[in-house]
Amino acid sequence: MEDVKVFGLWSSPFTQRVIWALKLKGVSYEYYGEDLANKSNMLLKYNPIYKKVPVFVHNGKPLAESMVIVEYIEETWSQMPLLSQDAYERSNVRFWSKFIEDKSMQMMEFFVYDGERQERAIKETLETLRVIENQSGLNEKMFIGGNTIGLADIALGWVAHTLPVMEEIVGVKFITTDAFPNLHSWVKNFLEIPAVKNNLPPHELLVEYYREKRKVFLAMAFHHHHRH
Amino acid sequence: MEDVKVFGLWSSPFTQRVIWALKLKGVSYEYYGEDLANKSNMLLKYNPIYKKVPVFVHNGKPLAESMVIVEYIEETWSQMPLLSQDAYERSNVRFWSKFIEDKSMQMMEFFVYDGERQERAIKETLETLRVIENQSGLNEKMFIGGNTIGLADIALGWVAHTLPVMEEIVGVKFITTDAFPNLHSWVKNFLEIPAVKNNLPPHELLVEYYREKRKVFLAMAFHHHHRH
Incomplete structure (x- = not known):
């Protein structure tokens, strides 16, 4: 089979x-x-x-x-389509999927650095979230490009589950109801999908894992900074 | 209509x-x-x-x-398909299209800098071309993923026409028959397609345009370097 x-x-x-x-x-x-x-x-x-x-x-x-x-x-596998049948809607979702994919590593930089570089990274993460908040259609729809989960939502999924872990360790909070109401609702909608909700690594284990990762990142950034 | x-x-x-x-x-x-x-x-x-x-x-x-x-x-527009009907072949071409897209700006860096940064950039461009040369299937097929032009070839197209302009201005040559025989043949195959050949900006105008661009890039890199 x-x-x-x-x-x-x-x-x-x-x-x-x-x-x-x-x-x-x-x-x-x-x-x-x-x-x-x-x-x-x-x-x-x-x-x-x-x-x-x-x-x-x-x-x-x-x-x-x-x-x-x-x-x-x-x-x-055609069941539960992640893209519309309509070519324009498909391309719109692909645009957002690419936007999110291209920005994901940069959006995680606040977790990799501290000090001035971290401040700059936090500003950039906020700018990227602002674009998604205001321009991806989340003010009208539950998900990016529609009212069912799609390709761009899967690209953005880490923002619902891994970002909060990174935020907790660093001590910042990006997605609040006040600052990003559309994204805040999206996180809720995304985490309610059974295929997502039932297949997430445990939060506490992730916190432990990423806490160690952050130590390594900071040591690397320090080393890199002092070598150049 | x-x-x-x-x-x-x-x-x-x-x-x-x-x-x-x-x-x-x-x-x-x-x-x-x-x-x-x-x-x-x-x-x-x-x-x-x-x-x-x-x-x-x-x-x-x-x-x-x-x-x-x-x-x-x-x-x-379904005529002259740029992707196969086969899902695996489609995804393979999408993989290469993404690889090329993700690397394109970095592959142009040798044109933006000089000195030590340029040397580093040249090395990186060579490494990327080496991956395409050896792993994208160009040893067996005329184009990436098949014997007709497709999505990944269109992504790579600038290497056939704009890269030689940049090479000429900087005074380097990446794609020779000796160093990259598969890519060398691909450039030839690509430039023979009428839709490509008949729709290229004139080489001499591009040289003139990019010569001015390079002056601006070098001034920017100098300014950036001395500001930090």
């Missing part, structure tokens, strides 16, 4: 995109947890270019890049 | 992606040349997020982001 494998990391918001898409579609899969300090030969074989999770393997054929995988899942 | 407008810049490799896709499909359009120093109200209205060319407007509905536009064109 169908042979579907996911190579992932339990704490990775990019791995979660793939899991959510599969759960939404009701596709069963085998999950292989990777140790990033000691990557499996399978991971290196299937993703020689980036050597990163997530990797998706369908009947022996590998794919990398979380949003490319999600779009493959969308095209392969 | 169909009302298709393109807001672009004659020298922009991103605008050219949209033009090539429309010409390949035989879709007529009205072209509006933008002056980036004095952007039109139409451009600002249609692309409030990036305020950049290209912008595509179909029957009054605007789209931004060159590769999102090309995929919309692909889905709207």
Whole structure:
């Protein structure tokens, strides 16, 4: 029958995109947890270019890049569509998916630095959230581009679950009802979807994991700063 | 009937992606040349997020982001398909399209800097070209993912026409038959497509344009370097 494998990391918001898409579609899969300090030969074989999770393997054929995988899942299993039938609506959602994808690493920078660089990063994260808040249509719809969960919502999913972990550790709060009412409602809507809600890593474990990660990031940033 | 407008810049490799896709499909359009120093109200209205060319407007509905536009064109006009019918092949081409899109600005950095930063940028451009040379299937096929021009080739198109201009001005040469035989053949195959060949800005005008651009980039890099 169908042979579907996911190579992932339990704490990775990019791995979660793939899991959510599969759960939404009701596709069963085998999950292989990777140790990033000691990557499996399978991971290196299937993703020689980036050597990163997530990797998706369908009947022996590998794919990398979380949003490319999600779009493959969308095209392969038609139930619970993540894109409209209308070409313009599809492209609008793809625009937002790309916008979010392009900005995601930058939006996480406040978590990687401290001091002046962190202040700058916080400002940039706020600016990006402001664009999504005001221009992605969330003032009219429950999700980006419609009233059901779609491709761009899956791209943004980490903002609902991983961002609050990073905020808690750093001691900031971006998405409040006052500052971002549309995004605040979106977070609520997103987390109510059973395929999402029932497939999230436990908050407390994530806090513990990212607290250690932040120490490493700060040490790297310090080292980098003093080397140049 | 169909009302298709393109807001672009004659020298922009991103605008050219949209033009090539429309010409390949035989879709007529009205072209509006933008002056980036004095952007039109139409451009600002249609692309409030990036305020950049290209912008595509179909029957009054605007789209931004060159590769999102090309995929919309692909889905709207089915003649001369730029993506396979096979979901895995489609996703493979989307992977390469994203890889190229994500790396394009970085691949142009050798043109923006000089000295040590330029040397570093040249190394990075070579590494990216090496990945495309060896892993995108160009050893077996005329184009990325097949023997006809597709989405990823359109993403890479600037390497066939704008990169040589930048190389000429800087005095480097990346794509030779010895160093990158597959890419060298790809450039030839790409430039032989009538929709491409007949819709390229004149080489000499581009050299003149980018020579001025490089002066501005170097002055900016100098200013930036000395400010920090």
